Amino acid sequence: MEEFGELKGIVGVENVVEDPEILDNYSRDYSFVPQRKPMCVVFPKDVFEIQKIVKWSNEQGIPLTPISSPGGPRLRGDTIPSLGGVIVNLCRMNRILRIDRRNKVAMIEPGVTFDQLRSELEKYGLRPYTPLLPRSTKSVLTSYLEREPITIPKDHWDMLDPLFCIEVVFGTCDILRTGEASGPGTVEDLLAAGSALKSAMGPGGFDPVRLVQGAQGTLGIVSWATVGVGLLPSLERLFFVSSDSIESLIEFAYRVLRRRLGEELFLVNNFYLANMVAEKSEEIAKLSSDLPKWVLILNISGFDKFAEERVEYQEKDSREIAQQLGLELQTSISGISGDEVLKVLRSSSREYWKFRYKGCCQEIFFLTMLNRTVNFIEAMYKMAEADEYPKTELGVYIQPLMQGVGCHCEFDLMYNPTDGEERERIKGLFIRASENLISSGAFFSRPYGPWADMVYSRDAETTIALRKVKELFDPKGIMNPGKLCF
Amino acid sequence: MSLEKYHVQTLRCNRCSLCKWVPQPKIASWRFSAACPSIQKYNFHAYSGGGRIIIACALLENKIDYTDELVKIVYTCSMCGACDVSCKMNYGGNLEPLEIMHALRVKCVEKGRIPTRHKTLLEDIREYDNPYREPRKKRGEWAEGMGIKDLSHETAEVLYYVGCTSAYRLPGLARTTATILQNAGVDFGILGKDELCCASTAYKIGDEALMEEYAKNNIEKFNNLGVKEVVTSCAGCYHMFKSYYPLIGEMNFDVFHITEYIERLMGEGRIKLSKRIPIKATYHDPCHLGRLAEPRVPWNGVEKKVMGQLIITDPPKEVRFGVKGVFDPPRNILKGIPGLEFVEMERIREYSWCCGSGGGVKAAFPELASFAAAERIEEANATGAEALVTACPFCEINLGDAIRERREKIKLYDIVELVLEAMHEEGVKGGQ
């Protein structure tokens, strides 16, 4: 189309895609968000091209939807161009710009995946903070912008973590670097002066990085970020703590979190763990039935100095806590060893693991506090039962966050995406359960798709305030419209 | 020192509000963290120690005038010194809130701008030698029938100085104290109707001239008696004798509070506390016996700067941190009573919460006095104690009023009542 002549001038002809088949792939994902085809896909290579695209979009009144992950499956609907427009695909921007071992920070572009970052960081004795088993095509930057929960709660001090500074092009076409990266001078100037570009606060009296995080691309497009990274352990010992009662595991989690013991720490039910570990559907089912109802994973690690001693004392202290609660630290469970799970945690497969069981998975997730998960779990099981969804196929995952102040609580519904009727049933359960959970006090902090209306209709003042923010940073409403409350 | 001489100090307040709280490390709960009854009741910053320092500064710089509001703010303060203690924890002698507030009151008196009720009090002291407008001849009536030496024409080793409040308002307290001294075989006498006010009230209101007049008079009188020791059961009088009188004239006698004296007599075996008193009791540190009783060391030096801008005093000035008052003797006495379970409140010793009656507050601002006392009763109740013990007649009156008004169950004692009881003697029964 003629109107893309300008876009082609910005990014190059080869970086504007209009192929209908490709556009069709962008028009939908595995969520229940209605399909909508984009007009084209553009692939910018740097922030200046992004800025020009945003300028063009403002002039033309054609919306933009940014995407960073180089591939799917996409589950949340945030990358479907709900009002049409142009997809800005950032995967050409896939450089790891900098790694600073001393300050444990990496600077990455949007298209960098966890696998890519992991293998590069290893050379420095570092590793990325990851959500639980991200797909191999997942963008690190997107994961952090979306506040996906990382698996090491001890190192998750604040909801912003592990995100530090970003460079963002707002819908106004302004480019802003946040936090310590804001100035003075260019990034090169700052790096030459010795800055590690870590401190996320500001500039001045606001935190634009917090406004952009969670915005689902509705305020601006991020061109790079500095992110915190962790040390690569030299020794790891993964333990299972299991119980038929989740309450005792929650209490164990509270005590271990308070002591800051271990690295990875999360709770799953048998079905969820089976999905993580087993590769085929039948294996998943079998393993799930063998496993105890609830399992807490605690990975204790040592790093360089006195690694053995660290693991030793943490293991002993954890065992004592377990003992006080009538629990036990086990190195294997139902035939799975801790090492096996560690291997799973550290690797990624091309096939998305949540799709192994039935071909598709619909997640319901929200934030709450550990001691409130019990009620939500009970409610979810009841709702599943009422909808004749098999209890044995409901995945539950609880990820403590902010060092134990809150947690991510997730329910996974498995279904066959090619079975239209099943899809509709799951959709119905998804909607009803989500509404019920929200009414019961679950905090849907990441309101994808249908959650947006549910959430914002209950909080008018926040909605009004967010719309003011939108007006400031994207007055013409060209950034991913139709998402959140915009 | 005149208010003008404090101008520099008034510019050193850094508005940190430490004066509103007990010394930070001594805060043991949210509930009982406040130090200042005035700011707790009135809330505007002007009502804090720091606020009054700022007022002093503003007056000196002609930013404000001696209005009714100013008078009210200056005098809705029991001059308890809690702000002074907390401020000095970190600021040492750089500024002295209590001294500044006192100088402010002196200025108000000079200007004739004080509460009407206080004017009356000063007049009464002049007229009657006591602030209660009671006839002089009745001052010694509490001692009738006790056979106590009259030092107007007899001699003794020790003068028992009773004080206006005990003499006219709590005669039982005086009788109990005297009985204890008699039973301990102390050679003591009283001045009876010849006893004059210690002028604490005059001083607190800011009439330094009146205080000096009485102080000189009393010092001369006591010196002339030839006594070696002066013992008083009034904390207010005690603090005047210890902290102000030595600046006025030479005192040829030692001064003791009755609790110090009893503790000494216990040590000498002259008082034995043998009767069980099985109660759970807590102790209220009177300001005048505690932090305000710290002696003053006269200083006529200067401030100078060294090491650039470091402010020091030359010669070094002794800073009063409020810790050299009488804290342990009452506690040792209570702990020495068989069967008595002693528990502490949170705000004690140099950071004790004021009962609210001092500084002329009880007379002129009874609602503030009542507020402060009620707070103290609540704090006492929070310990689970059945009894609240104090060692100051003024505290006793005000706390007693609050207990009655609020119909509290806690029993109030002056420490001498419990001592006499524990001595196996027929004493005045405690409580209200």
Add this chain to the structure above:
Amino acid sequence: MKRELKEGNKMVLEKKVYKMLESVVGPENISDDPIITTVYSYQYLADLANPDSAKWMPAKPEAVILPGSTEEIQEIVRICNKHNVKIKPHSTGWGFWSGIVTSGVIQMDLRRMNRIIEIDEKNMYAVVEPYVTAMQLQVEAMKRGLDCAIIGAGPNHSVLASCTAMMGYGDKGYHTSMNNRNLLGVEWVTPTGEVLRLGSLGSGAGWFCGDGPGPSLRGLLRGWHGTMGGLGIFTKCATKLYPWAGPKKPEIMGENPQYGMVVPENFKIYTIYWENWEQQADAMYKVSESEIGYIIWRACTPMMIPLLLGKTNNEYYEMMKGIYDMIEAYRYYFTVVLASESKRELEYQEKVLKSIVDETNGKFFEFILSENAPLILLAIVTQCYNSRIFRPTGQFHTSFGAATSWDMSVKGAKIGEQIRRKYIEEEVFHDDGCGENFWGGPYEHNKFSHFEGLFEYDPIDPESRKAARKYIEEATMAVIENKIGVPIGPGPELAQIFGPIYGNFHSWLGKIKKSFDPKNVSDHAFYAAPEEKTKD
């Protein structure tokens, strides 16, 4: 740089508006009496707003109002919007950012809102109103095995203010972070009088999370510093708490002014020094990376020890004379406090610490610790002695202090020392024996750090006061020139200067201000003026 402040509306509060406000809070909670209002115009650092005075702000409030609830505040804000009256709220009101610089503003003193609403022991957070101080929260939190962040001002600061509207870092940042990062749910009366509840609170899910749904509105109210009263009033907030390994009721010994905290058996305090910044920095990084320790902190030893041990300036002076020549040898140090509920963890931490010290050529510094450990522990855990920094000269101020990496912090200290030297030589500052007198440490196990350059001056002395302003200008320019992060310094004229250098933030703040406060009811003196234009 000069603080050129614009004159505000020269208005006197209309009687009828006063009466309306009075009907909201009651006559005992509002006053326009000149005695009352004058007292509120005296402030710490007023000399920076008013060069001709040590302590008096350029203006005083039209009236002072003391609301007792969120509902009262809403009503007040609505009245002020209707009648074009500006409001400047403060919590404890300590510091000139609490005060008023132009006429036409009423001071809202939040003293009556002083409750700890909730402490959730399990989930480790507390909900507080504006007038709850850090000390009050700390003692209540400790009863539950928890601790809170305390900023460098000392524990008499408002928890809510340091989380929302203000700024501040503290000695325990290694473990308790800084309050920008500890903020969870917030209840916020906007400048137009609506109540905005941030995060999980707005969704009816409780206080535990301040971010979302979607974008985090926490990003609006707080960055490097907060709104300084320029964008509505925060009436409640939740703040993250941290595990406390000490006793539920620490034993406080001593008497005024020298108190101490009896060192629990499971605590160890070390002071370690090195020969230069580089060795100290290496050790800082290694210790932080090992994640051992409860507190790691560096204040200027030569000054801090006499300040702690000396009850008065005279005592301080005598001690300083005694150690002045030793200062250089001990300057590159930090204090480490190890604490754990677990004996084996404590042993492990000690082993690691000693190994790192050895590896980096550090030495343990024993002499002050032997009998002074309780005083030092109390000083660090509660920071109750921090405001002694005022004592030497009557006032201090700070410089540098950006949140950055420790290496950059050290760079700042080296530069700061050079600038400071001449002011010491000219005797307009106190010669505190510290080349740089930088105070700071790592946060969140050295995720970032801060290091601020303290200086003590006498604001009553015009020369010293003038020197302070000059030094701050020089230090600020040095931070900018050497690119050591965003320096300390709120206020619109500072926003105008820093904004263009740091992402035009002044312009963004101005737009936020215009959007959320169309009538400019919240006094913007320390925030940003509405519709600020970008400097070319």
